[in-house]
Every structure is written in C-alpha cells, then in structure tokens.
Amino acid sequence: MYAFDIERPTTVADAVKLLVASEENQPLSGGQTLIPTLKQRLASPETLISLTGIDEIKGICEDDSGRICIGAATTHAEVASGAGKYPALAALASHIGDPAVRNRGTIGGSLANNDPSACYPAAALGSGAVIVTNSRDIAADDYFQGMFTTALEPGEIITEVKFPVPQKAAYMKFEQPASRFALVGVFVAQYEGGVRVAVTGASEEGVFRWSEAEAALSSDFSASALEGLSLPGDGMISDMHGSGDYRAHLVAVMTRRAVTAAG
Amino acid sequence: MPKDGGIGASTKRREDARFLTGIGNYTDDINLRGQAYVHFLRSDLAHGRINDIDTSAAEAMPGVVRIFTGKDFETAGSIPCGWQVTDRFGNPMKEPRHPVLAEGKVRHVGDPICAIVAETREQARDAAEAIVLDIEELPAVIDMKAALAEGSTKVHDELDDNLCFDWGFVEENKEAVDEAIRNAAHVTTVELINNRLVPNAMEPRVAVGDYNRGTGEHTLYTTSQNPHVIRLLMGAFVLGIPEHKLRVVAPDVGGGFGSKIYHYAEEAFCTYAAKELNRPVKWTCTRSEAFLSDAQARDHVTKIELALDADNNFTAVRTMTYANMGAYLSTFAPSIPTWLHGTLMAGNYKTPLVYVNVKAVFTNTVPVDAYRGAGRPEATYQLERAIDKAARELGVDPIALRRQNFITEFPYATPVAVEYDSGDFHRLMDKLESRADFAGFAARRAESEKNGKLRGLGINCFIEACGIAPSNLVGQLGARAGLYESATVRVNATGGITVMTGSHSHGQGHETVFPQVVADMLGIDASMVEIEHGDTANTPMGMGTYGSRSIAVGGSAMVRATEKIIAKTKKIASHLLEASEADIELKDGQFTVAGTDKSVAWGDVTLAAYVPHNYPLEDLEPGLEETAFYDPNNFTYPAGAYACEVEVDPETGKVTIARFTTADDFGNVINPMIVDGQVHGGLTQGIGQALLENCTYDENGQLLSASYMDYAMPRADDVPFFSIDHSNGTPCTHNPLGVKGCGEAGAIGSTPTVVNAVVDALQSGGIKVDHVDMPVSPSRVWQAIQAAG
Amino acid sequence: MPQVSMTVNGKPATGQIEGRTLLVDFIRETLNLTGTHVGCDTSQCGACVVHVNGKAVKSCTMFAAEAEGADVLTIEGVAAPDGTLDTVQQAFHEHHGLQCGFCTPGMVMSAKALLAENPTPTEAEIRDYLEGNICRCTGYHNIVKAIMAASGQDVSKIAAE
Structure with a gap:
C-alpha cells in the first residue's frame, strides 16, 4: 500500500468536510473491497475518511411509509439479522462474502463501489430503493450508471438506503466458483404496481433491470410466465468463468428460480 | 505396544498444542x-x-x-x-x-x-x-503445440527450439505397440487436458x-x-x-x-x-506473488489409445503427451512427465504392451514441477478415463472390465520397467463394492432425478509408485541426487531419545508418528522420544519429504538406526546381567535374561552407556547414538479403488459431489488417524483439480487466474464427508515396516473418479457427452450439454 | 506517527502505526503475536481471522487505526492462562482437525464465532460458515467433524473412517 492517513470522524458533516479537503481523499467504509485494492497499489489516497465511527449512519429502522431504512455504515451481518421485515433482503445480505466479511462490509460501501458482481446493487435496483446521501435522495434507477460507476458526486457520501418492502421477493445467486461473487444474481420483487427484476454479475454495463421479464411477471407472477424469454449473450461479461451466452442463460434460470422461491 | 501408542495407534498429535494456540514457529515468524x-x-x-x-x-x-x-x-x-x-x-x-x-x-x-x-x-x-x-x-509462446511449430519464437535463444526433450518409453516396445493397436479388435481413444494447477500451500x-x-x-x-x-x-x-x-x-x-x-x-x-x-x-511472498513465482503443476495435453482384443482384454496402451515445463526447468520438472508418469501407465492391469511418448516444451509461463501425485495423477487420469470410455463403447460394466484385466499375481513386472511387490486389486474392489452401496445407487439416482438433477457414479482404480528408489537406479534414470533417507537415534543418559531425521514434516505429523515407531521397537513410552528435523545443523543429510516417502524411507531409516541401538543396548545389558548377549530379550523397556527373572531396566542400560563405570569398555565404545541411511531397493506401490457419486444440475451445469468412497491399500499403517487425514486432504485436492482449479494464461502470457478471486480453491462446502477405508493392506515386502505411503493417493485417485461420474450423470440424462475436460466447471458442463444438442 | 490503543487478549496494547498499518501487522509485528497468519492478499483465505468486539473479522482487511479502543481476541488468547485448550481447540486436537497448522488459528476463531451465534450447527451450516476459511491440508472433513463435536454433537457415526 502507498502511505496515507486515516481520519475517523464521528459525524457525517465532519466526514464530508474531511473528504472535500483534498481531491485525493477517499471514503473508507467496511474496506472489504477497498483494502485489497489498496494492497495492489491500485489506489493512492492522501487520506482515507473512515465512516465506520459515525453512529448516525448505522442501524435499521422503518419509516412512515413502511420502508426499511438502512444506515449506510450498517454491516451485511447486521442487515442479515436486522432486516427481518424484508426477508429477501436479509437473506441476500446473509450470503454476501463470508461471515468475517459480513462483519465489516457495509451496504453503503457496496453500493458506492457498485461492483458489477456485487449482490446489493441487485437488491437496491430490484426494490426501487432510494439511495440517500448527505445532499440528496437518488432513485436506484438513476443511481447505477455502469460497472463501478454511480451517480455519486465527489464529496458525496451515502448515508442511508430506503427499501420499499414488496409483497414477495427473492434473490438467487449463482456463484463464481473462485471469488464466490455473483456470476449471475437475480433479484425479483413483486410490488403492488408491478414486478421488478434486477440482474447483477452478468452485464458489462453492471446491474440492470430485465424489462421483458418484469412485464411478463407483472401479469403472471410465475416461473412459467418466463418461458421463452431470454437475453442475448452480447454485452454480457465473458471471462474464464463463463461466456456471455452462459451468463445470459443463467439469468433466465436464476430468474425462474427466484420467482419460484418468492412463492 | 507403548502405553501412549505405538505402531497402529491413532495417537493424537503432539504438534497440535503449539499450532492450536498460535505459538507455532513458521518462517515468517522469524x-x-x-x-x-x-x-x-x-x-x-x-x-x-x-x-x-x-x-x-x-x-x-x-x-x-x-x-x-x-x-x-x-x-x-x-x-x-x-x-x-x-x-x-x-x-x-x-x-x-x-x-x-x-x-x-x-x-x-x-x-x-x-x-x-x-x-x-x-x-x-x-x-x-x-x-x-x-x-x-x-511474442509470447504459450500454447505447447504452437511452441513446437517451425519458426516459433524461442523462449531460450541459445536453444534450437522450444523442445526440452522428446522421450519414449519403452522405446524398444514402440513398434510392437503400434502393431498391437493396428490389430486390435477395439481401440478407445481419448484426448484430454490435465489442467495446470497452482499448489497453493496456505503458508506463502x-x-x-x-x-x-x-x-x-x-x-x-x-x-x-x-x-x-x-x-x-x-x-x-x-x-x-x-x-x-x-x-x-x-x-x-x-x-x-x-x-x-x-x-x-x-x-x-x-x-x-x-x-x-x-x-x-x-x-x-504475498499470495499474488506466489501465483507468479511458486512452481505450478500438471499441464499435460494427452492423447491415449487403449487397445482391446475381442474378449476385452487390454492388449496395448499408447499415449502421446505434451508436457509444459514453463520458462525454466524447476528442480525436478523433467522427472514428472517421464519417470513418475510413464512407469505407471500399466496401472493395475496386465496390459502387455505400453508405449509412452512425452514431448516436454518450454513456454513463457511459470515453471512447472511436482505437485501432490506428480506424474502419477496424469497417468491414472488418462488411463482410467480411457478404460471408462472403453466400457461404455463396448457396452460392458466398467467394474467387470477392470476386474477382468487386473494384475493378480505379485511380484509383477510391468512392461514399463517397474515391479509391483504386493497388492490385491480384487480385494480393494470388493471392499469398495460393499462399502459404496452400489446396490442403492439406482434409488439415489431416482431421487436426484425427482429434484431435476442428474446423478452419476464414477469408478476408478489406481496404483502409484512412492518412495522412489534405489539411488543407483534413479541415478541411471537421470536423478542427480540420491533418494535415501537418514536417521540418527540419540539415546540420552537417562533414557530419553532424540531422533534426528532428514525427513521434514509440512503437516504430516512426523513429530507424533516417528516416535510411535521407535518407542514401539524399544517398548518405551512414545513420549520419551522427540523428533528433530528441519535444520541441517543438527540432522543428518537427508532428502526430505515428498512423494509419500517419509514413513517408507525415513521411517525405515529410523528402524535401522533403532535396530543398531537395540543391538548395542543388548550388549550393555548382557554385561550388566552377566549373561550371554544371545539370551538378552528387550520387552516393555526391560532387558531380561531369557528364561530367568534377571532383568535390567532401559534407563539403567542407557545410563551405563554414558556413565560407563560398570561397562565393557574394552569391547564397546561408551555412548548410545546410531545413524542409519536407508536406501530402499524398490518403489512402494500403494493402490486403491474409488467411487464417487455426483449430482449435475443440467440447467446450470453445476456438479456437486454427493458421495465419495475409497478403499486404499497403504500396506501397514502406523497412525490410522493421520492416514485418514492424508486421504481427506488428497481427495479434496483431486476434487479441486477435477471441478474447480484452473491456472489459465491468456495468449499474451498474462495469468488470468492470478488470485483466489479467479483461482477456485476447494472450500468446506465443495466437499462432503468422505467414507474411507485403508484397513488390512498388503504389506510392502521390501521395507522393514511394510509401509507404502499415503500422502498422494487421494490426489491421484480422485480426478478420474469424479470425471467418470460426471460423464455417467450426463449420459443418464441422454446427453451424449463422453468427455469434459477438467476442471469440470459449471460453464464447461453447460457448454458440453449445448454441444451435445 | 499516530498511536493506537486497544485491548488484546485482555491486556492493554498500544503502539505507533501508520494509516496503512493493517490490524494483522499490528498484531504480528508490533505485539509479536505471530499466531495470526497471512495467507492471501484478497481477503479470502481467513488465516488472519481474529475477533474484534466479539465479531470474527479478517485482520488483514481492517486497519489498525480502526481498532482504536476495541477489544481484540487472537488465537493466543483462546486457551486458558494455564494452557488448557478451550472446547474448540480441544475438539480440533481430538479429531485431527489440523495438519500443517497454518490456517488453524483462523479456523478456530471462525469456529468459535459460529458456535457463539449457533450453538448446534448442522454439517451444512458449518460448511457454509467456513466459506471464508481455506484449508489446503485437511479436506475439511475433520474440521467440520471437530466443530460438530465441539458443539456437543455425536460425531461417532460420521462416515466410515
């Protein structure tokens, strides 16, 4: 790692102040992706602003419209055990990484990083969540802008994520055998206004909504409604773990299984 | 037997105390x-x-x-x-x-x-x-066949080309093998890749x-x-x-x-x-650096042909292998695809004619060398895949085909220059059949199918050559080292023993097992024996631990040195007891004059050796320390029969190991608990090779699987509990302990077992796939299913 | 150079660190507690698992600065002061749940964390929980068995041996 300083502010306001003090400063949440990146010397921040000491962005609650609101510095383990109102979300969190990673990694860190194979982007997009930052609310549909790219501006910190709770939902992940990240992960959620299907791991553009599947499932929420639907392999990630065609195939399989699991 | 465990006891490991409490001393702790x-x-x-x-x-x-x-x-x-x-x-x-x-x-x-x-x-x-x-x-030279093409860029400019050697074995048999294949009633051909691996010991x-x-x-x-x-x-x-x-x-x-x-x-x-x-x-070393600097393994591209006569007897085996050496020759690299591979190509079968051709190739990749099994997994994999395919092509039971061709008489000289000293392949298969519950397989398959899964059963038999020796033979074969092992048994004045050995544990529990042997011979407590190893300053020249050699070669050296100790202590005891040396018996740490109640304790004899007041100084030097160098007169030949059941998810291609059953013949076993552990570990490395692990370079020579993010290591949920058995082995006939070695068997025997099972599963679903290259990853299985239409 | 203070194995521990000092480096190099190991640099092998405020974490993927004021337990603090092994350690010993010993500290720390959360885990739950701990020696068979035994389950019928 290159040399850098670490600051541990205790309020969001202080964190933002520290963050904007230099363009070379960078926020640090759970660090489960950032620290390995730093070890490879792929990043060289001047100061890391640790967000894990800010109590105001930790914890899970429910807002007046029934949404589950999760502080950005809440760990995957805390979501797994504390988001019981949204079982599909809790289940997703309970299978991110491994137990030790789940004790450090945070929802805010995951969404800010927007790894194309991460699980949380599928949940956020599949739920139509709202990503709340220190300065604004961003709809999930506007937030994800391609792999490792988000709507976040420099100096902007995620503080909270608000998830509307669906009638039914499930997440199905087919793991890449080495990293155990999603080779393909599909989050399906049925709301009063329709069904959302979000896919992670597959596309070169990062997490995306599969609109044909959403339309089919909105009129008939059953695996059979998906029959004949498929995605093209073009534009899907192709690597040593699977071709674009394979990933496209898995999206269909995982979507069917998610619908079945959602019941 | 010593109260605290001698030969045959599952003594708990004394190493554990430090490893479990964080006070081990690994090199990075220095x-x-x-x-x-x-x-x-x-x-x-x-x-x-x-x-x-x-x-x-x-x-x-x-x-x-x-x-x-x-x-x-x-x-x-x-x-x-x-x-x-x-x-x-x-x-x-x-x-x-x-x-x-x-x-x-x-x-x-x-x-x-x-x-x-x-x-x-x-x-x-x-x-x-x-x-x-x-x-x-x-330009980078990555693909072996391209590396050998006329005009290819040379890895080493001073050489004529990228061919390290073109080896034929047994060269004199070549024409006879060719003829047998021409005249065969049936020839089964398999082309396959033995995937490159990264050993990945957890300590960098x-x-x-x-x-x-x-x-x-x-x-x-x-x-x-x-x-x-x-x-x-x-x-x-x-x-x-x-x-x-x-x-x-x-x-x-x-x-x-x-x-x-x-x-x-x-x-x-x-x-x-x-x-x-x-x-x-x-x-x-960091792990990322290890992926680029530790010797890698396997990486063979092979075509094997198995010839059978009209009665399904194997008549000949011919194999052609490209073996990747990487950019430089690592310490033992050339021996792996040759002597550790060609000599095992007869397998457990009385195939009369075998010819093995190996072209070793330099490429712009990390050097390749031995990894658990080393040459023998490559031999077993191709032979047993070919036999399995032959059974399918001929419509015969794969077990019956193997049984029909088993070697049944020992010693047996194979056409590939080795002599198996002992074994009983039918008994191994009998054990496997009874323990793997083949009778229940149909019901288990039906249950899997109810859940949308295909279930397959894979069988494999194998033999390996371990503890390679003797030194003069391996010298003729090209080894530039001896392959003996050493032990110094130092009996201290008060009777405790320090054994210094050139073997060196890297997880095998030598500090526990070797004392079991020495203590058992002397009839004293194993806790009185301590092992020194790993430091050239205080151990005799030895060749170390690999090739399942430590108990067979190092243990035998210890036996020989201990025999010298026994001979000397009997002399001392005969002096102390004023009896003839021939009448002295050593039992339970007591020297007794046969047929009398006259005896002297172990500790009194050892004390006399160092405080030689009442001592035959004119005939015998004081002190009690003996060294032996043991050079075996043959390899040892562990063998086994394995069965694996897999479930394949035909929608995703994912393969799950449902059951794994083994019957191994390791000869005599010193510590069954430790042998169990060796088998479990070997199996998991083999399953890793079969299903998960793949060291992959792109065409420019960049390593794509350069960390655990892309190199799939087996985890706890990739394997089931194993059902293993190594009881009642046939003792090795040429070493004093009758032991054969157990470290590599699991890794050697498991890969064809798994792939045979996957092919069986796919075939059961009407999918006409007769081979999938390792690692049999979900994506490859899916592709194979697509290709089969 | 900033200073960090924490409690390690019940004792106060203070040292000078850089921002980039990992918790594992502080433990190994500053405190000379070398039982915690480093087996990879991508946060997967788990040889470095310690407990921070009662939770299993990968000490190679946490900065020492972030452990300010924390209560850290390493493998050296698991056995009783008189050297008596704790239940998990003893079970690993009884059931040969370790070979080379390099992954063992992390395995024990993860196993302890699992049993704290789930006192009687099934085989499947144990295998799932160990996703972040890689062992190259044991094939996991005896590790899983040891953890089941440590949780008081009868392991005598697990597969034939």
Missing part, C-alpha cells in the same frame, strides 16, 4: 536483529528483451539499501535442475541457464528482474516503482538470509520440505558455499504439496545479499 527487506521487481511481460534497467532514481529513494540486478549474479551458478532426462534418441534434455535475476530476457510474467533491499517492505516496494525498465516485448514462501562475519557461516531460514536439498543445490551449484559454512533451517512449514521442494531464486538471493550487505535480508 525476525532477525537489523534485518532488511527485499522486494522483487517482477516482469509484467511474458517475454521480452531487457535493453536497460535504470535504478538510479530508485537508489535515491528513502530507506533503500541496495538494488540488485541480473548483473550481480552473472558469475553465480544457474539455479540447477536435479534430474536429467535422456531423450528417445539418446541425447540429453536441453537445459538452459536459469539465473537468480533475469539476464538479457524475461521469460514469464513474474520472472524477477531486480531485487530491492530496503529498511521496510513498503520502502522497497516504493523504490521498485521508481526503477525504469526498458524491455522490448517479444518466505526466506530469511543471515551471515555471520565472525565464523563465515551463512544461514538461510526458508519454507522448505527438504532443507538439505536446498543446502546442496544452492550451496554447491548457485552460490559456491560449502555445506559446512551453510546452514538451512526450515522451521514449521505451512503445507507444501511439492511446491516447497524446489530451490528458488529468492532463497539464493537472500542468502547472497545477507553477506553482501552484512545484515539479515528477509523476503515474505
């Missing part, structure tokens, strides 16, 4: 006063010509002590290869120079170019980034060099399975340091599986630099 740290600047190109290395800016960086390049090692020796293979035409293999730091060219991603020594690791790494390299990229390599100006003695602390071999190779061939001025210490070693046999550049560097800089120099 920090010497004043040590500096080295970082190796490694090539990020697979192949390039070094025009210039400008270290001037880097040398001025904070904390930099000195920067070394290939120029500093021009007069040093080449990192040696320990085995010279002679090709089909009687010529020696090509053996290009392997410098400590790159000279003139870089030949694989990870080839070390500069060594930056600094006060801290990070300073060394900072300085590495300030080194300006002018390296002209050359570490080297700490030290130099004492007062005595002129060098010390190297290193992660090694065989410190004496490192002392010899590095001292005699690379740095020119005689053994008496070079001490190599391998403390607790965190796994090796072969990868810590070899002498590596980093060891030579740290030893050299410690003297140059007059301060200790430490290198700790």
Whole structure:
C-alpha cells in the first residue's frame, strides 16, 4: 500500500468536510473491497475518511411509509439479522462474502463501489430503493450508471438506503466458483404496481433491470410466465468463468428460480 | 505396544498444542536483529528483451539499501535442475541457464528482474516503482503445440527450439505397440487436458538470509520440505558455499504439496545479499506473488489409445503427451512427465504392451514441477478415463472390465520397467463394492432425478509408485541426487531419545508418528522420544519429504538406526546381567535374561552407556547414538479403488459431489488417524483439480487466474464427508515396516473418479457427452450439454 | 506517527502505526503475536481471522487505526492462562482437525464465532460458515467433524473412517 492517513470522524458533516479537503481523499467504509485494492497499489489516497465511527449512519429502522431504512455504515451481518421485515433482503445480505466479511462490509460501501458482481446493487435496483446521501435522495434507477460507476458526486457520501418492502421477493445467486461473487444474481420483487427484476454479475454495463421479464411477471407472477424469454449473450461479461451466452442463460434460470422461491 | 501408542495407534498429535494456540514457529515468524527487506521487481511481460534497467532514481529513494540486478549474479551458478532426462534418441534434455535475476530476457510474467533491499517492505516496494525498465516485448509462446511449430519464437535463444526433450518409453516396445493397436479388435481413444494447477500451500514462501562475519557461516531460514536439498543445490551449484559454512533451517512449514521442494531464486538471493550487505535480508511472498513465482503443476495435453482384443482384454496402451515445463526447468520438472508418469501407465492391469511418448516444451509461463501425485495423477487420469470410455463403447460394466484385466499375481513386472511387490486389486474392489452401496445407487439416482438433477457414479482404480528408489537406479534414470533417507537415534543418559531425521514434516505429523515407531521397537513410552528435523545443523543429510516417502524411507531409516541401538543396548545389558548377549530379550523397556527373572531396566542400560563405570569398555565404545541411511531397493506401490457419486444440475451445469468412497491399500499403517487425514486432504485436492482449479494464461502470457478471486480453491462446502477405508493392506515386502505411503493417493485417485461420474450423470440424462475436460466447471458442463444438442 | 490503543487478549496494547498499518501487522509485528497468519492478499483465505468486539473479522482487511479502543481476541488468547485448550481447540486436537497448522488459528476463531451465534450447527451450516476459511491440508472433513463435536454433537457415526 502507498502511505496515507486515516481520519475517523464521528459525524457525517465532519466526514464530508474531511473528504472535500483534498481531491485525493477517499471514503473508507467496511474496506472489504477497498483494502485489497489498496494492497495492489491500485489506489493512492492522501487520506482515507473512515465512516465506520459515525453512529448516525448505522442501524435499521422503518419509516412512515413502511420502508426499511438502512444506515449506510450498517454491516451485511447486521442487515442479515436486522432486516427481518424484508426477508429477501436479509437473506441476500446473509450470503454476501463470508461471515468475517459480513462483519465489516457495509451496504453503503457496496453500493458506492457498485461492483458489477456485487449482490446489493441487485437488491437496491430490484426494490426501487432510494439511495440517500448527505445532499440528496437518488432513485436506484438513476443511481447505477455502469460497472463501478454511480451517480455519486465527489464529496458525496451515502448515508442511508430506503427499501420499499414488496409483497414477495427473492434473490438467487449463482456463484463464481473462485471469488464466490455473483456470476449471475437475480433479484425479483413483486410490488403492488408491478414486478421488478434486477440482474447483477452478468452485464458489462453492471446491474440492470430485465424489462421483458418484469412485464411478463407483472401479469403472471410465475416461473412459467418466463418461458421463452431470454437475453442475448452480447454485452454480457465473458471471462474464464463463463461466456456471455452462459451468463445470459443463467439469468433466465436464476430468474425462474427466484420467482419460484418468492412463492 | 507403548502405553501412549505405538505402531497402529491413532495417537493424537503432539504438534497440535503449539499450532492450536498460535505459538507455532513458521518462517515468517522469524525476525532477525537489523534485518532488511527485499522486494522483487517482477516482469509484467511474458517475454521480452531487457535493453536497460535504470535504478538510479530508485537508489535515491528513502530507506533503500541496495538494488540488485541480473548483473550481480552473472558469475553465480544457474539455479540447477536435479534430474536429467535422456531423450528417445539418446541425447540429453536441453537445459538452459536459469539465473537468480533475469539476464538479457524475461521469460514469464513474474520472472524477477531486480531485487530491492530496503529498511521496510513498503520502502522497497516504493523504490521498485521508481526503477525504469526498458524491455522490448517479444511474442509470447504459450500454447505447447504452437511452441513446437517451425519458426516459433524461442523462449531460450541459445536453444534450437522450444523442445526440452522428446522421450519414449519403452522405446524398444514402440513398434510392437503400434502393431498391437493396428490389430486390435477395439481401440478407445481419448484426448484430454490435465489442467495446470497452482499448489497453493496456505503458508506463502518466505526466506530469511543471515551471515555471520565472525565464523563465515551463512544461514538461510526458508519454507522448505527438504532443507538439505536446498543446502546442496544452492550451496554447491548457485552460490559456491560449502555445506559446512551453510546452514538451512526450515522451521514449521505451512503445507507444501511439492511446491516447497524446489530451490528458488529468492532463497539464493537472500542468502547472497545477507553477506553482501552484512545484515539479515528477509523476503515474505504475498499470495499474488506466489501465483507468479511458486512452481505450478500438471499441464499435460494427452492423447491415449487403449487397445482391446475381442474378449476385452487390454492388449496395448499408447499415449502421446505434451508436457509444459514453463520458462525454466524447476528442480525436478523433467522427472514428472517421464519417470513418475510413464512407469505407471500399466496401472493395475496386465496390459502387455505400453508405449509412452512425452514431448516436454518450454513456454513463457511459470515453471512447472511436482505437485501432490506428480506424474502419477496424469497417468491414472488418462488411463482410467480411457478404460471408462472403453466400457461404455463396448457396452460392458466398467467394474467387470477392470476386474477382468487386473494384475493378480505379485511380484509383477510391468512392461514399463517397474515391479509391483504386493497388492490385491480384487480385494480393494470388493471392499469398495460393499462399502459404496452400489446396490442403492439406482434409488439415489431416482431421487436426484425427482429434484431435476442428474446423478452419476464414477469408478476408478489406481496404483502409484512412492518412495522412489534405489539411488543407483534413479541415478541411471537421470536423478542427480540420491533418494535415501537418514536417521540418527540419540539415546540420552537417562533414557530419553532424540531422533534426528532428514525427513521434514509440512503437516504430516512426523513429530507424533516417528516416535510411535521407535518407542514401539524399544517398548518405551512414545513420549520419551522427540523428533528433530528441519535444520541441517543438527540432522543428518537427508532428502526430505515428498512423494509419500517419509514413513517408507525415513521411517525405515529410523528402524535401522533403532535396530543398531537395540543391538548395542543388548550388549550393555548382557554385561550388566552377566549373561550371554544371545539370551538378552528387550520387552516393555526391560532387558531380561531369557528364561530367568534377571532383568535390567532401559534407563539403567542407557545410563551405563554414558556413565560407563560398570561397562565393557574394552569391547564397546561408551555412548548410545546410531545413524542409519536407508536406501530402499524398490518403489512402494500403494493402490486403491474409488467411487464417487455426483449430482449435475443440467440447467446450470453445476456438479456437486454427493458421495465419495475409497478403499486404499497403504500396506501397514502406523497412525490410522493421520492416514485418514492424508486421504481427506488428497481427495479434496483431486476434487479441486477435477471441478474447480484452473491456472489459465491468456495468449499474451498474462495469468488470468492470478488470485483466489479467479483461482477456485476447494472450500468446506465443495466437499462432503468422505467414507474411507485403508484397513488390512498388503504389506510392502521390501521395507522393514511394510509401509507404502499415503500422502498422494487421494490426489491421484480422485480426478478420474469424479470425471467418470460426471460423464455417467450426463449420459443418464441422454446427453451424449463422453468427455469434459477438467476442471469440470459449471460453464464447461453447460457448454458440453449445448454441444451435445 | 499516530498511536493506537486497544485491548488484546485482555491486556492493554498500544503502539505507533501508520494509516496503512493493517490490524494483522499490528498484531504480528508490533505485539509479536505471530499466531495470526497471512495467507492471501484478497481477503479470502481467513488465516488472519481474529475477533474484534466479539465479531470474527479478517485482520488483514481492517486497519489498525480502526481498532482504536476495541477489544481484540487472537488465537493466543483462546486457551486458558494455564494452557488448557478451550472446547474448540480441544475438539480440533481430538479429531485431527489440523495438519500443517497454518490456517488453524483462523479456523478456530471462525469456529468459535459460529458456535457463539449457533450453538448446534448442522454439517451444512458449518460448511457454509467456513466459506471464508481455506484449508489446503485437511479436506475439511475433520474440521467440520471437530466443530460438530465441539458443539456437543455425536460425531461417532460420521462416515466410515
């Protein structure tokens, strides 16, 4: 790692102040992706602003419209055990990484990083969540802008994520055998206004909504409604773990299984 | 038997106490006063010509002590290869120079170019980034067949081409084999790839060099399975340091599986630099660096043909293999695809004619060498895949086909130059059949199918050659080392024993098992015996631990040394008891005059040896310390029969191991608990190769599977509980313990078992797939299903 | 250079660190507690698992600065002061749940964390929980068995041996 300083502010306001003090400063949440990146010397921040000491962005609650609101510095383990109102979300969190990673990694860190194979982007997009930052609310549909790219501006910190709770939902992940990240992960959620299907791991553009599947499932929420639907392999990630065609195939399989699991 | 466990007891390990409480002593736990740290600047190109290395800016960086390049090692020796293979035409293999730091060219991603020594690791790494390299990229040679094509870029400019050797075995049989195949009633052909692996011992390599100006003695602390071999190779061939001025210490070693046999550049560097800089120099490998610098494994591309007569008797086997050597010859690399592979191609069968052709090829990849099994997994895999395919093609039961062709009489001389001393392959298969519940398979398959899964059953039989020896034979085969093992049994005055051995545990529990042997022979408690190993300063020259050799060769050395102790103590006892030596019996730590109640205790005899007041000084030296070097007169031949049931998800291609049952013949077993553990570990490495692990380079020689993010290591949920059995083996006939060795069996026997099962599962679903290359990953299974239509 | 203070194995521990000092480096190099190991640099092998405020974490993927004021337990603090092994350690010993010993500290720390959360885990739950701990020696068979035994389950019928 290159040399850098670490600051541990205790309020969001202080964190933002520290963050904007230099363009070379960078926020640090759970660090489960950032620290390995730093070890490879792929990043060289001047100061890391640790967000894990800010109590105001930790914890899970429910807002007046029934949404589950999760502080950005809440760990995957805390979501797994504390988001019981949204079982599909809790289940997703309970299978991110491994137990030790789940004790450090945070929802805010995951969404800010927007790894194309991460699980949380599928949940956020599949739920139509709202990503709340220190300065604004961003709809999930506007937030994800391609792999490792988000709507976040420099100096902007995620503080909270608000998830509307669906009638039914499930997440199905087919793991890449080495990293155990999603080779393909599909989050399906049925709301009063329709069904959302979000896919992670597959596309070169990062997490995306599969609109044909959403339309089919909105009129008939059953695996059979998906029959004949498929995605093209073009534009899907192709690597040593699977071709674009394979990933496209898995999206269909995982979507069917998610619908079945959602019941 | 000793109260606390002798031969045959599942004694709990004494090593555990330190490993479980965090007070083991691994090489990275060693920090010497004043040590500096080295970082190796490694090539990020697979192949390039070094025009210039400008270290001037880097040398001025904070904390930099000195920067070394290939120029500093021009007069040093080449990192040696320990085995010279002679090709089909009687010529020696090509053996290009392997410098400590790159000279003139870089030949694989990870080839070390500069060594930056600094006060801290990070300073060394900072300085590495300030080194300006002018390296002209050359086309990378990655694919073996392309490497052999006319006009291919050469990995080593001084050689005629990229062919290291073209080996034929048994060359005299070639025409007869060709004819048998021409005349066969049926020939089954399989073309397959034995995937390249990265051994991945969990402890990355570490080297700490030290130099004492007062005595002129060098010390190297290193992660090694065989410190004496490192002392010899590095001292005699690379740095020119005689053994008496070079001490190599391998403390607790965190796994090796072969990868810590070899002498590596980093060891030579740290030893050299410690003297140059007059301060200790430490290198700790990161995992990312290990992927680019630890010797890799397997990587064979093979075509095998199995000929059968009209009665389904095997009549001939012909194989043609391309074996990847990587960019340089690692210590034992040439022996793996040849003597450790060709000699096993008869398998468990009385095939009369075998011909093995191996073309070893240089490529711009990390050097390849032995890894758990080493050559024998490659032999077993191709032979057993071919037999399985033959059974399917002929419509016969795969077990019956194997049984029909089993060797049944021992000793048995195979057509590939080895003599199996003992075995009982039918009994192994009987055991497997009874324990694997083949009768219940149909019901289990039906249950899987109800859940949308395909279920397959795979069978495999194998034999391996372990504890390779004798030294004079392996010398004829090209080994540049002996393959004996040593033990010094030092009985102390009060009766406790220190055994010093050249074997060295890297997880096998030697400190527990060896005392079981010695104590059992003497009838004393095992707790009275302590093992010293891993330090050339206090152990006799030995060849170390690999090839399932430690109990068969090292254990036998210990038996021989202990026999000498027994002979001497009987002499002392006969003096003390005033009886004839022939009448002295040693039992339960007591020397007794046969047929009388006259006796003297072990401790009284050992005390007399060191306080020789009442002692036959005119006939016998005082003291009680004996050394033996044991050189076996044959290999040992463990064998086994394995069964695996897999479930395949036809929608995703994912394969799950549902059941795995083994029947192994390890001869006699000293500690069944430890043998169980060896089998479990070997099986999981084999399952890893079969389903998960794949070391992959792109066409430019960049390693794609360069970390655990892409190189799939088996985890706890990739394997089931195993059902294993190694009871009632057929004892080895030529070593005193009757042992055969157990470390590699699981890794050798498991890959064809798994792949046979996957093919069976797919076929059961009407999917006409007769082979899927390893690793049988979800994506490959899915592709195979697609291709089968 | 900033200073960090924490409690390690019940004792106060203070040292100078850099921002980039990892918790594992502080434990190994500053405190000289070398039982915690480093087996990879991508946060997967789990040889470095320690407990921070009662939770299993990978000490190679947490900065020492972030452990300010924390209560850290390493493998050296698991056995009783008189050397008596704790239940998990003893079960690993009884059931041969370790070979080379390098992954063992992390395995024990993860196993302890699992049993704290789930006192009687099934085989599947144990295998799932160990996703972040890689062992190259044992094939996991005896590790899983040891953890089941440590949780008081009868393991005598697990597969034939």
